[in-house]
Amino acid sequence: MKLKSCWAINSKRTSKFSSIYLMRWISKLSLLTVCLFIGSTATASEITMADIDGPGCDNILGSKICITLLVEGEIEKGDGARLRQMIDKTSVVFSEKFELKARVGKIHFNSPGGDLYEAMKVGQLIRQEMITTQVTRDSLCYSACVIAYLGGVLRIPVGPIGIHSFYSNEFIGASNFAEASKRYNEILSQLESYLRELRIPVSFLDEMKKVPHYNLKKLEFEDLERYGVIGVDPLYAQMKPKKQIKPKK
Numbered sequence: 001m002k003l004k005s006c007w008a009i010n011s012k013r014t015s016k017f018s019s020i021y022l023m024r025w026i027s028k029l030s031l032l033t034v035c036l037f038i039g040s041t042a043t044a045s046e047i048t049m050a051d052i053d054g055p056g057c058d059n060i061l062g063s064k065i066c067i068t069l070l071v072e073g074e075i076e077k078g079d080g081a082r083l084r085q086m087i088d089k090t091s092v093v094f095s096e097k098f099e100l101k102a103r104v105g106k107i108h109f110n111s112p113g114g115d116l117y118e119a120m121k122v123g124q125l126i127r128q129e130m131i132t133t134q135v136t137r138d139s140l141c142y143s144a145c146v147i148a149y150l151g152g153v154l155r156i157p158v159g160p161i162g163i164h165s166f167y168s169n170e171f172i173g174a175s176n177f178a179e180a181s182k183r184y185n186e187i188l189s190q191l192e193s194y195l196r197e198l199r200i201p202v203s204f205l206d207e208m209k210k211v212p213h214y215n216l217k218k219l220e221f222e223d224l225e226r227y228g229v230i231g232v233d234p235l236y237a238q239m240k241p242k243k244q245i246k247p248k249k
Contacts, residue, residue: 003093003217011203018137020067035180045125046071046072046073046101047069047070047072047082047083047086048069048070048072048123049068049069049070049090050068050069050108051067051106051119052065052066052067052068053065053066054066054068054106055131056106056134056154056156057105057106057132058105058106058130058132058154058240059103059105060103060105060130060240061103061130062101063101063102063103063105064100064101064102065094065100065101065102065103066102066103066104066105066106067090067102067103067105067106068105068106068107068108069086069106069107069108070107070108070110071083071105071107071108071109071110071111071148072110072111073111074109074111074112074113074114074115075111075113075114075115075118075119075144075145075148076089076114076115076118077115077117077118077119077123078118079114079115079118079121079122080118080121080122080124080125083122083125084125085103087125087129089105090102090103090104091104094224097216103129104129104131105130105132106131106132106133106134107126107131107132107133107134107149107152107194108133108134108135108136108139109133109134109135109139109141109145109149110135110136110139110140110141110159111140111141111142111144111145112142112143112145113138113142113143113144113145113147114143114144114145115144116144116147116166116168116187116191118144119144119145119147119148120147120148120190120191120194122146122148122151122196123148123149123150123151123194123198123226124151124194125150125151126148126151126152127151127153127197127198127233130153130236131151131152131153132152132153132154132155132156133148133149133150133151133152133154133155133156133158134155134156134157134158135149135157135158135159135160136151136158136159137158137159138159140159140160140161140162140223141157141159141160141161141162141163142161142162142163142216143163143164143216144234146161146162146163146167146229147191147194149161149229150195150198150200150204150228151198152233153232153233153236154231154232154233154236155228155229155230155231155232156230157219157224157229157230160218160219161218161219161224161229162216162217162218162219163204163208163211163216163217163219164209164211164212164214164215164216164217165206165208165209165210165212165213166187166191166213167213168187170183171184188205189207191205192205198233199233199234199235200227200228201227201228203226203227204227204228204229207223207227
C-alpha cells in the first residue's frame, strides 16, 4: 500500500493567526503542496488526506483538528501497520509544525476488497482509535473492504456495500473436503469473534455465507440497518460528549 497525505501549510505564518483562524486557513489550503510519503508497494492501494474538520469527523480527546483519510484500492498484507504509521505521523506533523493537537477521526473507503485477515486488522485499529467510517456516493466498498469498514464507531454507507462469502486459494481445487471444511470453519469462527468484538450483529456473517464467493450482493437500506452496517457503536454513543441544549425560557 502507498500512503500519501498532502498539506499546504507554511508553519512560519502560523504565529499570525489565532487557533480558530488557523484551522479555517488549513481547511482551505491543506491539499496543495506539502506531501508526506510513507512507503509503497508494487501493486499499491493509496491513502490520501480527504478533508479537515469535515462532517462526521469528531474532535474528541482534546483534539483541535480532525482529519479525514481516503483509503483506495485493494487491502493488502501490512496495511494495518502502515495505516497505524499514517495516523501517528498525522498527529506528529500538526503538533510539531502548528502546535495543534490533531487526530484522524474519519476514513472514507473506496475498495473492491482484498486480504481478509488484514481487513480485520485495519478494522480493529479503526475501532481502537474511535474513527468514523464512510463510503461516499462516488465510491464503493465490497468484500473484505466491508470487514474493515465495520470497525467504524460511526458507520455511514452512502455508496454501495457489497458482500459475499470469503474465499481462499487454499480451498480452490482442494481434494480433502473434511480438512478444508475444518479450516473453513476456523476462519468463520475468527470472523464471528471479530464481529462480536466490534458489537456488530453476527447475523451479518450469516448473510455473507448465503452468497457464493463468485457472486456479490449489494445491501439494501433495510439490510444496512439490520446488520449494523449503518449506525453507531452503542458504547461510543455513551462516551462521546454531546452538546447540551438549554431549554428556551
